[in-house]
Amino acid sequence: SRTHNSSRIPRAPVHPRPLSRPPQLHIIMYYTDVETAAIPARPKRTTFYFTYAGVAVAVVCGLVCLGNMGATLETGILPSSGTQSMFRQPASNFGSMRTAGSSPSMGASGALKDNVMKVPKRTKFHCNWVAGERALKGHAKADGSKYRIGVIGGGPSGAAAAEVFAKDKELETFIFERKMDNVKPCGGAIPLCMVDEFDLPEEIIDRKVRKMKMISPSNRVVDIGQTLKPNEYIGMTRREVLDGFMRNRSVDLGAIPINGLVTQIDVPKGATDPYIVHYQDYGDKSAGAGVAKTMEFDVLIGADGANSRLAKAIDAGEYNYAIAFQERIAIDEEKMKYYEDLAEMYVGDDVSPDFYAWVFPKYDHVGVGTGTVVNRPDIPKYQKAIRERAKERLEGGKIIKVEAHPIPEHPRPRRVNNRAALVGDAAGYVTKCSGEGIYFAAKSGRMAAEAIVKLMEGGTRLPTQQEIEDTYIADYDKKYQATYVVLDLLQKVFYSSNAAREAFVEMCESEYVQKVTFDSYLYKTVQGGNPLDDIKLLFNTVGSIFRAQATTPRDREFSNPVESLKRL
Secondary structure, three states, rough: OOOOHHHHOOOOOOOOOOOOOOOOOEEEEEEEEOOOOOOOOOOOOHHHHHOOOOOOHHHHHHHHHHHHHHHHHHHHOOOOOOOOOOOOOOOOOOOEEEEEEOOOOOOOOOOOOOOOOEEEEEOOOOOOEEEEEEEEOOOOOOOOOOEEEEOOOOHHHHHHHHHHHHHOOOOEEEEEOOOOOOOOOOEEEHHHHHHHOOOOOOOOOEEEEEEEEOOOOOOOOEEOOOOOOOOOOOOOOHHHHHHHHHHHHHOOOOEEEEEEEEEEEOOOOOOOOOOEEEEEOOOOOHOOOEEEEEEOOEEEEEEOOOHHHHHHOOOOOOOEEEEEEEEEEEEHHHHHHHOOOOOEEEEEOOOOOOOEEEEEEEOOOOOEEEEEOOHHHHHHHHHHHHHHHHHHOOOOEEEEEEEEEEOOOOOOOEEEEHHHHHHHEEEOOOOOOOOOOOHHHHHHHHHHHHHHHHHOOOOOOOHHHHHHHHHHOOOOOHHHHHHHHHHHHHHHHHHOOOOHHHHHHHHHHHHHHHHHHHHHHOOOOOOOOOHHHHHHHHHHHHHHHHHHHHHOOOOOOOOOOOHHHHHO
């Protein structure tokens, strides 16, 4: 077991839970105190299609141009139980935690002391778990020990899953995160329904966007947002703040955080074998590169992003991906007032041949970025172009951080294998056209954990692969698969040429389009439209595309035959 000189670290008073067994090993963890202000819940709504803040308007086209297509997809697209949809066994034993090369040191009792030390940091939501004391319990089988759940990844999907598991005190839940103050490149927009549904305090929302400017390839500007009610907004967050808050809350509920990088996962060879997770433990900052350790789990949740280790371990299959690139730019106070409650979205082949570019306001700076799937090597050129197009308001600004990250373009062929399930970006839950992923990450993490907790029946049994597919996968696909298909079609239609992009922006002038779009995005449900307005919009859109074809310059040609075939 490990020892630690407790005199070197100040500790807050704790009141450990009485235990029937003595501690055997200790993992040292500290984390920030977090205030979790409750927000009154909005009445639950039915989910159907929806979009992301940045490309809100695109959804409407799918709704009005494709009519009842989504309803047909929702009922007819799910394959048989023999395959996993959207492209689309047995128990285990708990082991011990040990350093690489050493023998297991967990005693027969396998009990763990529930001591958690909290050390306040300078900022309320800065999450930086380092060494502390909490012993590890065994797991619950015939000997009375508990089943062990491992959540790999501490973003919204992992934190949402860990929170659900932690509420079941018959399970032992661990959450891995390699960098507790990780800053993920992300626009950071979240829908209003997520604030309510996940009880997010308003303090973690940097800006409440109520207005957007859509800028076409010819720099035609359309203002949208006039249909929003006074209490409606798109929340703009910084991922280090949002992720840290959600992780801390799962830990407050009982999840055990491990500051470590998962490097390898050994899948079970037999029906009762555990998953063995190899990782570098960074909990002891004096260890530099970390200490190599292993740990055994009965169920694993892969919430570790586009480059998921768990996805590779379970042979989940490859997917195409975009590169999202963003610069955080500090601008003067006067210019920040312009972005107080406003975001900008730019389209054109100069800023992206198949996506859009954005300027999103944050607490004391703006996030300026773009993304592409088809021509990833030229992402620096596209980023330079968005800075040029927004230069009037960025002039004199200072780049304070540069970020880039892969974003999945479609769900993985396999999202469950045995007792391991993928959620969030690891599963490929990012929508085409809009690039929205935060809500779907948190929602998939929660849905997967809720299904598995129910299947485990109070920690008395392990779920099978078929059971997880029939609950988590089937429920998620029924709820959201039509959305992914429709937005994929919309991206092909409206991001395929500058003429289509011009028509897309022109369409945004319609109040009808704006209302249906924002309702779809903010509440993840589509309000009933007027059939006559739908038909009128369809003809107007077709007319706009024909006009733009005659007046808009053709897209620039590029060649990327080799790199474009790369997959994750």
